[in-house]
Amino acid sequence: MAETAVTAALSALRAHSGEISARSVAEEFAADPQRFATMHVALDDLLFDYSKQRIDAATLAQLEALAKAADVEGKRAAMFAGKLINSTEKRAVLHTALRNFSGEPVLVEGRDVMPEIEAERARVAAFANDVREGRLRGALGQPMTDVVNIGIGGSDLGPAMATKALSPFAPANLRSHFVSNVDGADIGDTLRGLDPARTLFIISSKTFTTQETMTNAASARAWIAAALGEAAVGDHFAAVSTQLEKVAQFGIAADRVFGFWDWVGGRYSLWSSIGLPLVIAIGPERFEEFLRGGYEIDQHFREAPILQNIPMLMGLLSVWNRNILGHASQAVIPYDQRLSRFPAYLQQLQMESNGKSVQLDGAPVKESTGAVIWGEPGTNGQHAFFQLLHQGTEVVPVDFLVAAQPTNADAHHHDLLVANAFAQGEALMRGRSPGEAIAIMEKQGQSAEEAARLAPHKTFSGSRPSSTLLYSKLDPRMLGRLIALYEHKVFVEGAIWNINSFDQWGVELGKELASRLAPIVAQADADTSKLDASTAGLIGHLRNLRS
Numbered sequence: 429m430a431e432t433a434v435t436a437a438l439s440a441l442r443a444h445s446g447e448i449s450a451r452s453v454a455e456e457f458a459a460d461p462q463r464f465a466t467m468h469v470a471l472d473d474l475l476f477d478y479s480k481q482r483i484d485a486a487t488l489a490q491l492e493a494l495a496k497a498a499d500v501e502g503k504r505a506a507m508f509a510g511k512l513i514n515s516t517e518k519r520a521v522l523h524t525a526l527r528n529f530s531g532e533p534v535l536v537e538g539r540d541v542m543p544e545i546e547a548e549r550a551r552v553a554a555f556a557n558d559v560r561e562g563r564l565r566g567a568l569g570q571p572m573t574d575v576v577n578i579g580i581g582g583s584d585l586g587p588a589m590a591t592k593a594l595s596p597f598a599p600a601n602l603r604s605h606f607v608s609n610v611d612g613a614d615i616g617d618t619l620r621g622l623d624p625a626r627t628l629f630i631i632s633s634k635t636f637t638t639q640e641t642m643t644n645a646a647s648a649r650a651w652i653a654a655a656l657g658e659a660a661v662g663d664h665f666a667a668v669s670t671q672l673e674k675v676a677q678f679g680i681a682a683d684r685v686f687g688f689w690d691w692v693g694g695r696y697s698l699w700s701s702i703g704l705p706l707v708i709a710i711g712p713e714r715f716e717e718f719l720r721g722g723y724e725i726d727q728h729f730r731e732a733p734i735l736q737n738i739p740m741l742m743g744l745l746s747v748w749n750r751n752i753l754g755h756a757s758q759a760v761i762p763y764d765q766r767l768s769r770f771p772a773y774l775q776q777l778q779m780e781s782n783g784k785s786v787q788l789d790g791a792p793v794k795e796s797t798g799a800v801i802w803g804e805p806g807t808n809g810q811h812a813f814f815q816l817l818h819q820g821t822e823v824v825p826v827d828f829l830v831a832a833q834p835t836n837a838d839a840h841h842h843d844l845l846v847a848n849a850f851a852q853g854e855a856l857m858r859g860r861s862p863g864e865a866i867a868i869m870e871k872q873g874q875s876a877e878e879a880a881r882l883a884p885h886k887t888f889s890g891s892r893p894s895s896t897l898l899y900s901k902l903d904p905r906m907l908g909r910l911i912a913l914y915e916h917k918v919f920v921e922g923a924i925w926n927i928n929s930f931d932q933w934g935v936e937l938g939k940e941l942a943s944r945l946a947p948i949v950a951q952a953d954a955d956t957s958k959l960d961a962s963t964a965g966l967i968g969h970l971r972n973l974r975s
């Protein structure tokens with residue numbers, strides 16, 4: 429039933445899209461002086477402007493109908509209530525419990541998980557303070573100056589992104605590093621110049637089996653043992669995992685192991701003990717501000733009506749752009765250098781969550797799902813790929829993120845940054861007609877003939893959709909808000925597509941095959957006859973190049 433209603437709502441949107449493409453967004457602005465006023469949501473010091481999207485009031489009404497047809501609100505309630513909505517793994521999805529400050533219990537299969545969340549958060553805070561305040565000493569009795577997180581995917585991208593984003597809140601005498609790649613260059617380059625006696629490693633892995641993380645952890649352990657002796661290892665390691673027995677086998681003492689739960693997905697785990705590197709960097713009080721920022725968005729997501737609800741709008745507009753207008757990718761451009769890892773973080777959040785081809789019951793999806801997410805900070809991107817955004821044959825909807833005020837940066841620089849962010853959104857929306865291009869060139873003294881020749885090259889179609897998230901300042905609370913917005917945006921998309929946004933079976937096959945190939949790559953005489961011709965051929969050439 430629900431699927432039929434969703435299909436009908438999408439068909440109605442498709443029929444309506446013809447009217448939308450008949451008018452430019454610039455014409456919509458000219459016709460409706462209230463367009464910005466009606467197409468933005470201000471949530472105190474965070475503003476979401478979606479007036480430059482290719483929509484009108486009727487589109488919004490139909491998107492609201494789509495959300496209702498897909499029962500996004502009912503599915504949202506099921507998530508917050510701890511229902512086992514990750515159906516392929518039979519798990520609840522409760523990263524929101526990690527930032528729940530309502531004082532209300534959160535039940536997983538009838539049990540309130542809030543006491544254990546709070547207890548674990550307190551342990552993380554105490555350990556982080558010991559590191560920050562120099563009480564935690566290495567084997568030679570020295571305080572730590574460098575913290576190296578070893579993890580990958582959700583056990584790396586979140587802490588790495590957030591620690592960079594909030595670097596102004598970190599003390600100068602305590603440096604954070606992140607090692608993720610199995611490429612030995614990553615750990616090798618990171619450790620070069622570090623003093624083992626003052627280095628603390630955090631092994632972060634939900635499963636504590638991930639090949640990259642375990643390989644890097646072993647190398648880090650060998651590095652400490654070589655410099656300080658095997659007995660020193662325990663003083664230089666801590667771990668975060670749900671697999672406490674496996675951590676114990678690695679040899680990390682229980683008081684340095686921080687847990688979380690299977691109902692926290694890896695890409696949603698920054699709010700849990702996986703945030704330890706961030707807590708060490710910014711301190712437990714700031715980390716709580718970060719959590720509270722996420723909680724504020726949870727409240728907004730649960731309570732605001734669909735068309736005043738920022739993550740609902742973000743998700744619905746994303747579906748509109750993906751399924752109705754056919755845009756296969758989305759760019760996220762933070763005009764905020766410290767958010768330089770935010771697009772990479774969102775790639776995992778959105779593409780691992782919604783890169784799915786089957787619905788919850790295993791039937792093929794009826795619509796294209798997760799768009800390709802990419803981006804780089806502005807203004808750098810302007811001098812690299814914005815040409816394609818403005819004049820390429822693919823239309824790429826853009827999210828611009830920009831702070832009203834800088835954090836520890838020069839005001840003049842910041843004015844230029846903001847002007848650029850707004851100008852790009854304006855240029856994408858407004859475009860420039862051939863007539864306008866010719867008029868400008870003639871004014872600049874070009875001949876009519878030359879102006880006509882160049883006009884096609886200097887014409888911009890306009891009506892290229894973008895949204896802008898304008899926020900007061902990038903501080904812990906605001907970062908928590910931004911992340912939670914995108915988490916819920918992903919949820920809304922997944923609810924409409926009727927997919928499981930919380931599993932990731934698609935990464936398994938490659939992992940399996942890599943494990944099978946590892947000994948064949950390592951052993952020069954291993955049999956390749958059972959491999960496909962391409963893989964066998966590559967291994968043959970590899971061996972030639974190595975010999």
Ligand code: F6P
Pocket residue numbers: 580581582583632633634635636637638641694695780932935
């Ligand atoms: O790449 C798949 C994945 O399972 C991600 O979902 C996860 O964040 C990452 O690997 C790391 O997993 P773990 O924390 O278990 O090492």
